[in-house]
Amino acid sequence: xxxxxxxxxxxxxxxxxxxxxxxxxxxxxxxxxxxxxxxxxxxxxxxxxxxxxxxxxxxxxxxxxxxxxxxxxxxxxxxxxxxxxxxxxxxxxxxxxxxxxxxxxxxxxxxxxxxxxxxxxxxxxxxxxxxxxxxxxxxxxxxxxxxxxxxxxxxxxxxxxxxxxxxxxxxxxxxxxxxxxxxxxxxxxxxxxxxxxxxxxxxxxxxxxxxxxxxxxxxxxxxxxxxxxxxxxxxxxxxxxxxxxxxxxxxxxxxxxxxxxxxxxxxxxxxxxx
Amino acid sequence: xxxxxxxxxxxxxxxxxxxxxxxxxxxxxxxxxxxxxxxxxxxxxxxxxxxxxxxxxxxxxxxxxxxxxxxxxxxxxxxxxxxxxxxxxxxxxxxxxxxxxxxxxxxxxxxxxxxxxxxxxxxxxxxxxxxxxxxxxxxxxxxxxxxxxxxxxxxxxxxxxxxxxxxxxxxxxxxxxxxxxxxxxxxxxxxxxxxxxxxxxxxxxxxxxxxxxxxxxxxxxxxxxxxxxxxxxxxxxxxxxxxxxxxxxxxxxxxxxxxxx
Amino acid sequence: xxxxxxxxxxxxxxxxxxxxxxxxxxxxxxxxxxxxxxxxxxxxxxxxxxxxxxxxxxxxxxxxxxxxxxxxxxxxxxxxxxxxxxxxxxxxxxxxxxxxxxxxxxxxxxxxxxxxxxxxxxxxxxxxxxxxxxxxxxxxxxxxxxxxxxxxxxxxxxxxxxxxxxxxxxxxxxxxxxxxxxxxxxxxxxxxxxxxxxxxxxxxxxxxxxxxxxxxxxxxxxxxxxxxxxxxxxxxxxxxxxxxxxxxxxxxxxxxxxxxx
Numbered sequence: 001x002x003x004x005x006x007x008x009x010x011x012x013x014x015x016x017x018x019x020x021x022x023x024x025x026x027x028x029x030x031x032x033x034x035x036x037x038x039x040x041x042x043x044x045x046x047x048x049x050x051x052x053x054x055x056x057x058x059x060x061x062x063x064x065x066x067x068x069x070x071x072x073x074x075x076x077x078x079x080x081x082x083x084x085x086x087x088x089x090x091x092x093x094x095x096x097x098x099x100x101x102x103x104x105x106x107x108x109x110x111x112x113x114x115x116x117x118x119x120x121x122x123x124x125x126x127x128x129x130x131x132x133x134x135x136x137x138x139x140x141x142x143x144x145x146x147x148x149x150x151x152x153x154x155x156x157x158x159x160x161x162x163x164x165x166x167x168x169x170x171x172x173x174x175x176x177x178x179x180x181x182x183x184x185x186x187x188x189x190x191x192x193x194x195x196x197x198x199x200x201x202x203x204x205x206x207x208x209x210x211x212x213x214x215x216x217x218x219x220x221x222x223x224x225x226x227x228x229x230x231x232x233x234x235x236x237x238x239x240x241x242x243x244x245x246x247x248x249x250x251x252x253x254x255x256x257x258x259x260x261x262x263x264x265x266x267x268x269x270x271x272x273x274x
Numbered sequence: 275x276x277x278x279x280x281x282x283x284x285x286x287x288x289x290x291x292x293x294x295x296x297x298x299x300x301x302x303x304x305x306x307x308x309x310x311x312x313x314x315x316x317x318x319x320x321x322x323x324x325x326x327x328x329x330x331x332x333x334x335x336x337x338x339x340x341x342x343x344x345x346x347x348x349x350x351x352x353x354x355x356x357x358x359x360x361x362x363x364x365x366x367x368x369x370x371x372x373x374x375x376x377x378x379x380x381x382x383x384x385x386x387x388x389x390x391x392x393x394x395x396x397x398x399x400x401x402x403x404x405x406x407x408x409x410x411x412x413x414x415x416x417x418x419x420x421x422x423x424x425x426x427x428x429x430x431x432x433x434x435x436x437x438x439x440x441x442x443x444x445x446x447x448x449x450x451x452x453x454x455x456x457x458x459x460x461x462x463x464x465x466x467x468x469x470x471x472x473x474x475x476x477x478x479x480x481x482x483x484x485x486x487x488x489x490x491x492x493x494x495x496x497x498x499x500x501x502x503x504x505x506x507x508x509x510x511x512x513x514x515x516x517x518x519x520x521x522x523x524x525x526x527x528x529x530x531x532x533x534x535x
Numbered sequence: 536x537x538x539x540x541x542x543x544x545x546x547x548x549x550x551x552x553x554x555x556x557x558x559x560x561x562x563x564x565x566x567x568x569x570x571x572x573x574x575x576x577x578x579x580x581x582x583x584x585x586x587x588x589x590x591x592x593x594x595x596x597x598x599x600x601x602x603x604x605x606x607x608x609x610x611x612x613x614x615x616x617x618x619x620x621x622x623x624x625x626x627x628x629x630x631x632x633x634x635x636x637x638x639x640x641x642x643x644x645x646x647x648x649x650x651x652x653x654x655x656x657x658x659x660x661x662x663x664x665x666x667x668x669x670x671x672x673x674x675x676x677x678x679x680x681x682x683x684x685x686x687x688x689x690x691x692x693x694x695x696x697x698x699x700x701x702x703x704x705x706x707x708x709x710x711x712x713x714x715x716x717x718x719x720x721x722x723x724x725x726x727x728x729x730x731x732x733x734x735x736x737x738x739x740x741x742x743x744x745x746x747x748x749x750x751x752x753x754x755x756x757x758x759x760x761x762x763x764x765x766x767x768x769x770x771x772x773x774x775x776x777x778x779x780x781x782x783x784x785x786x787x788x789x790x791x792x793x794x795x796x
Contacts, residue, residue: 068443095445106440108458119454122446130450135541179444281794293607296600300671307667316666345554389778393745397762402562402571407555481657485748498661514653
């Protein structure tokens with residue numbers, strides 16, 4: 001089976017090392033802790049699922065891992081380099097090896113699918129090719145090959161706002177297949193997909209990542225899917241690490257605890273009697 | 275007396291003083307203007323304008339000058355838009371990132387460009403660019419870039435940041451982020467600002483020529499100077515028609531854009 | 536489709552550039568560059584000798600005075616025009632549609648206001664300078680005429696969009712139109728009317744500087760003289776004073792509008 005062509009054969013997946021990550025946000029009534037003393041070490045090419053209830057901090061964790069958000073304290077190392085210690089140029093260099101798919105697909109409504117997908121390839125196209133691709137898209141073959149497994153190759157020249165929510169989500173994920181990235185961070189990639197398509201897409205993403213040796217972090221709230229497709233699950237509960245182990249070793253009690261979260265998590269400290 | 279009204283009363287008095295001082299210090303001779311003799315003279319002067327020169331040769335020259343003015347307004351506006359978009363990149367503040375180093379200087383630059391009227395720019399640029407439409411085009415471009423700069427920066431800051439952030443995560447440079455994420459979302463809105471400003475710029479372009487920057491303005495100053503008031507009247511007529519035409523075109527384009535969505 | 540826009544754009548660009556004689560590289564030719572460099576060099580330091588500063592201060596005051604007097608004159612024109620042109624004070628439309636003659640009169644007045652507005656104030660100033668001579672009178676009259684049209688149009692619109700129930704009741708009960716206005720419409724519309732007027736006064740200050748370039752006095756005329764003499768330092772001082780003046784007027788107008796709320 002031939003897969004989509006890659007811009008740059010990744011040397012290997014990027015390793016991720018998060019230590020003592022803490023993040024809080026000021027709100028009415030005090031500061032809300034979003035993440036507290038989270039440690040996460042992912043080896044190159046490893047695939048993990050991050051599970052937890054909504055509001056547990058999954059999105060913030062992925063954004064911190066992608067260098068898109070700076071934690072209040074803790075360290076971030078990507079590929080062994082301490083990210084925030086690097087000079088701005090160094091950070092831009094490391095960023096070119098990252099790919100973050102936010103929960104809401106980052107597609108400008110009036111843009112054509114081909115350009116939206118190609119945008120993920122920009123780090124490897126350089127300025128002038130990026131400029132000319134606005135009018136004459138480069139690497140059309142790669143874009144088609146990326147959309148094909150998602151069943152959207154025929155929509156390549158359609159406008160994004162003519163697609164359904166599920167189709168837009170799939171286009172957002174297809175971008176990963178053309179990005180010159182060595183680590184994929186996918187935030188709730190199945191949110192807009194029905195269960196059947198969702199499972200197919202998840203399987204596709206995992207196999208593509210494995211084929212390329214790309215490190216994969218996926219946040220999911222569908223615990224069952226996570227258990228079936230990943231050999232390592234990281235549970236987040238109210239901003240803290242609940243567990244970090246293989247699916248078989250997680251007990252039913254731990255699962256219930258994960259989704260049974262008291263209201264106003266984190267505000268208890270400043271609110272006295274909550 | 276109702277104390278709450280004092281600010282209003284004081285303001286009223288201050289305004290009255292301002293108005294009185296203005297009229298008194300200016301030495302306007304308004305009463306002599308309204309004397310029968312001067313009214314008659316004005317009437318005669320005005321009458322000369324009621325016989326516009328419509329000979330084919332002259333109308334041809336008018337058309338060429340009108341085209342020059344139109345071209346000045348289009349080119350000046352377009353250059354301003356490109357310049358403003360480029361300078362805006364450092365001037366807009368994006369959520370979640372510290373304000374760029376160049377934000378304050380860029381905003382200052384836009385304010386200065388905007389504060390100086392087109393005509394003043396034109397007279398300054400005449401020194402560098404000489405007589406002719408190039409000075410007018412550049413004057414329009416500079417002033418309008420200031421106007422666009424502020425509008426665009428606000429638009430960039432208020433645009434949904436999702437697509438832009440996704441591209442920044444991948445380490446793309448700001449200019450590509452602008453082209454691939456921000457402009458596709460803001461395109462119609464920015465285009466409508468530009469078209470609206472074009473309506474103002476055609477008026478400005480028409481009169482810039484009075485200081486020597488080409489087009490209908492230069493023709494007007496020329497013929498008025500030679501006391502050829504019939505021809506001057508034709509030039510004014512051409513100006514009015516040109517402005518009306520551009521207003522119509524701008525309105526029509528903006529309406530088709532709205533209907534397309 | 537993209538091809539077509541691109542080709543069209545490119546095809547239009549060439550004639551645009553040639554008609555406007557757009558050749559920025561000419562500014563870099565030795566002679567031109569030398570002249571611009573010398574002019575620019577003169578800007579720093581700005582001229583600060585006391586005699587000159589007094590002159591500039593007087594010029595600035597004259598500009599404010601021209602703007603104020605011009606706006607007041609405009610009011611004399613705009614208020615009657617707006618009152619007569621506004622449909623809110625129409626007696627014939629109290630009982631259904633407006634009668635044809637009043638309608639025609641109102642449309643005619645609207646047309647007059649449009650005519651006043653459409654001719655650029657710089658053109659009015661150019662013409663008036665030849666009638667009343669160089670100096671502030673031409674500026675005041677030019678502003679009075681154009682702004683009369685602008686204020687009249689906006690006043691009429693404000694009056695029509697205000698709640699006319701009180702006014703119509705008064706008219707129906709036999710009161711005169713002026714009384715209906717002062718007791719029925721004015722309380723409603725006063726804030727908006729004054730706010731727009733103050734805004735226009737601020738625009739008038741900028742206009743009067745521009746008009747100075749064709750001989751209508753004030754700071755603009757001084758600036759024109761200084762540029763023609765290539766006195767960079769003087770131009771710089773006057774630019775700074777102008778920007779400060781406009782900023783001050785802007786602040787004053789914002790404050791005034793807040794006080795009046």
